[in-house]
Amino acid sequence: MYKVIIEQQCGCVRRRDMALESNFSDKDDALIAASQLAQKMNDEFCGKHQFSVRQEGNDMMISMQMRG
Numbered sequence: 001m002y003k004v005i006i007e008q009q010c011g012c013v014r015r016r017d018m019a020l021e022s023n024f025s026d027k028d029d030a031l032i033a034a035s036q037l038a039q040k041m042n043d044e045f046c047g048k049h050q051f052s053v054r055q056e057g058n059d060m061m062i063s064m065q066m067r068g
């Protein structure tokens, strides 16, 4: 089982009431879903935060950085 986890939430995530964790049986599916999600969050959210995917074992963590 592979998980996509939103590791840190800014207000945009909370306002949208997003699922913070989703499960995949296939690793590639999880990776693709994670990168699409991070891309979407970068495109649609406030722009103050930058989201990127980090792989930790079977987990794809979506982490947040403040944008300079």
Ligand SMILES: [Zn+2]
Binding pocket: 010, 011, 012, 013, 045, 046, 047, 048, 049
């Ligand atoms: Zn935000």
